[in-house]
Amino acid sequence: MYDAIVVGARCAGSPVGMLLARRGHRVLVVDRATFPSDTVSTHYIQQRGLARLSAWGLLDKLVATGAPAIKHMTVSYKDIVIAGFADAIGGIDATYAPRRTVLDPILVEGARAAGAEVREGYTVHELIFEDGRVAGIRGSEAGGEIREERARIVIGADGTNSFVANAVEAEFYTRVPAECFVYYTYYSGLRTDFHSRIGDQQQIGIWPTHDDLTLVAVMRKLDAYQDFRADVEGNFVNIARDIVPEFAEELTTHGKRESRFQPMRYPDNYxxxxxxxGWALVGDAGYHKDPLTGLGISDAFEYAELLADRVHEGLSGRPMDEALAEYQRIRDEKSHSGFEFTTSISKLELTPQLLAVFQALGSNADAAKDFFAMIGGGMTGEEFFAPERIAKLLGAGASA
Incomplete structure (x- = not known):
């Protein structure tokens, strides 16, 4: 009998398993994948996410893998360019965009080192229900027989197509349709910092990752998907030329594509x-938004820790239902501004209000630093977009 079974061992699952095991609970973490293995991802980890890794004793392990530090960011909308970087957040003065083949094994081994039992290559076939309550799982390792494992709580950390969420028929209560699709790949021969550049109904993201590679991603509206697929490489380069011509020149003259193009047709925001x-959801299983703002990994870390704290309370005497309800309420409150900002900007067309803010930020370095602090997690969206702050920003822009 386990205290907790966690289904999914990547950015949300391994941390919640690790944190529960560190508190003395008997934990089983299972995943269909074996590690290292890749998965579709934006790679990017904001300062607040890195602060969680640091607190868990895992950041030094990531840095030691050679992930390039990012200390300058450029965000643009058409001809408006916002450049700079946030001050240190939680003691973290850089960001990273690690390959998932590197990051995920660090998380998995962190769970193992904490005392959690981790089974890779394990398929969950069904949940066990007793008197309307989830009581465990039935599953098997590759080629093995199906066996039962029981626990006081089963946690689904298994992504947007969560087996656990589907099995318990978890209902959506907020849903915003997806606007775009993404293609990304890796190039060698380039030297760059972080770029997120929006043009006319299209976007390009550029940031360095492991092995002297640069991740390059492009985004377009869903209605362009079929046309884009007809010539992926040509359209990919054309987007770069349209938005950042100088980078497109470097890409075509010095860059060498090192992998196939990876498509992302992601689900709605929800x-x-x-x-x-007897169950809970964490990570994309319970809350998902467009990849444009790259918040997924940092959110997974933050809310895995929040869930682990509340499950620990539930396993230690507090009514579990009450503890889990508080987890969901706090997660929703803390993530709301990021969700709203993401669903707004992922339309690839700014509202008049947001356009005015971007125009003011483009000529105000101090305010731009606050903007990057919001992106990095040192300031909430409510704080950054507070009426008095925006009035001051727009007033300064008008007088510039």
């Missing part, structure tokens, strides 16, 4: 019911 009798 919140779904994330707890019930």
């Amino acid at each position: 919140y779904r019911q994330s707890h019930g009798d």
Whole structure:
């Protein structure tokens, strides 16, 4: 009998398993994948996410893998360019965009080192229900027989197509349609910092990752998907030329594509019911948003820790339903501004209000630093977009 079974061992699952195991709970973490293995990802980790890794004793392990430090960011909308970087957040003065083949094994081994049992290559076939409550799982390792494992709580950390969420019929209570699709790949021969540049109904993201490679991603509206697929490489380069011509020149003259193009047709933005009798959801299983702002990994870390704290309370005497309800409420409150900003900007067309803010930021270095602090997690969206702050920013822009 386990205290907790965690289904999914990547950015949300391994941390919640690790943190529960560190508190003395008996934990089983299972995943269909074996590690190292790749998965579709933006790679990017904001300062607040790195601060969680640091607190867990895992950041030095990531830095030691040679992930390039990012200390300058450029965000643009058409001809408006915002450049700079946030001051240190939680003691972190850089960001990283590691390959998932590097990051995920660090998380998995962190769970193992904490005392969690981790089974790789494990398929969950069904949940066990008793008296309307989830009581465990039935699953098997590759080629093995199906066996039962029981626990006081089963946690689904298994992504947007979560087996656990589907099995318990977790309902969506907020849903915003996806606007775009993404293609990304890796190039050698380039030297760059972080770029997120939006043009006319299209976007390009550029940032360095492991092995002297640069991740280059482009985004377009969903109605362009079929046309884009007809000539992926040509369209990919054309977007670079349209938005950042100088980078496109470097890409075509010095860059060498080192992998195939990876498409991302992601689901809608959503919140779904994330707890019930004997179960909880964390990471993309319970809350998902467009990849444009790259918040997924940092959110997974932050809310895995929040869930681990509340599950620990539930395993230690507090009513579990009450503890899990508080987890969902706090997660929703803390993530709301990021969700709203993401769903707004992922339309690839700014509202008049946001356009005015971007125009003012482009000529105000101090305010731009605050903007990057919001992106990095040192300031909430509510704080950055507070009426008095925006009035001051727009007033300064008008007088510049």
